[in-house]
Amino acid sequence: MGSAGGLCSSPRAWGCGWNVIRLLCFAFINWGAAENTAAVIVVNQTPPSICAMEGSEFTIECTFNTSNNSTRWFAEWNKIRNNVTAKVNGTDRIILSADPEKRSLSLTVKKADVTDSGTYVCGVGSKDVIYPGTGTQVTIDAVDLLVTQSPAFVNEEEGKQLTIDCRFRALEKPSTKYSVKWYKNGTDGHEKELKNKTGSLTTTLDFSAGLASLTLTNTSMSDSGFYRCDFGKNGRGNGTRVTIRDKRRNASRVLFIIRMVLGALVIILAVIIITECVMSEKRAAVSRTI
The missing domain is CATH 2.60.40.10 (Immunoglobulins)
Known part of the structure; x- marks a missing residue:
């Protein structure tokens, strides 16, 4: 059979209807049969x-x-x-x-x-x-991000400021896929992504220095939990356990300790006074006997 070009140049030679030939020509041309496939x-x-x-x-x-x-x-x-x-x-x-x-x-x-x-x-x-x-x-x-998170533990009382650092291999030309995300697993057991929306939470990111940080100011007991940074698809921090103590409870504990110490001192002083009185009576009895 000739090429599609030959087929189209003499349609009546086939003894078929012109419409059929036109359809065949169109099909061959669009299928690439006009090329020399050999x-x-x-x-x-x-x-x-x-x-x-x-x-x-x-x-x-x-x-x-x-x-x-x-x-x-x-x-x-x-x-x-x-x-x-x-x-x-x-x-x-x-x-x-x-x-x-x-x-x-x-x-x-x-x-x-x-x-x-x-x-x-x-x-x-x-x-x-x-x-x-x-x-x-x-x-x-895969990019080896070498993520390290520090410190591993934080134990502070309410009202203090704390900072968690995530260090990774510096990237000269980072893309959006390497953005850092922070997560917190709270005391309720649910993990949620942290957003930089409130004044008490701020995050920083420096690709050239290979450092991301999360800072909490004026902390409260609700800030207690497990904090983790994720960097890209492969970078995952080892986590930071944060414990925020009740300031009032700490004050009560200190007051209790002070009272215990004062009580002990009173008892010791009383013992000393009683002992001194007894010793004085014994000395006086000895003096009368002599």
């Missing part, structure tokens, strides 16, 4: 491998040569991960571009995630025959 396409893909950190950007290039001078060709990208092949579609984060004149393709992934790891293969050809590139093995490593 043409050999050589696809060059670079680089062969990419190893990058989470949050970075990488680009894969593909160029191809073909014995067919037609400017009509089809291209696709596929990713193989865990023995599963999936088509790669363009998004705001995954940019697919093509230059028909230079016969080149590119795939760019912004703010790479560990799930972007896999083997990417570009393919060029027709709808019926796709010639694949050699593939690019992409490995995205």
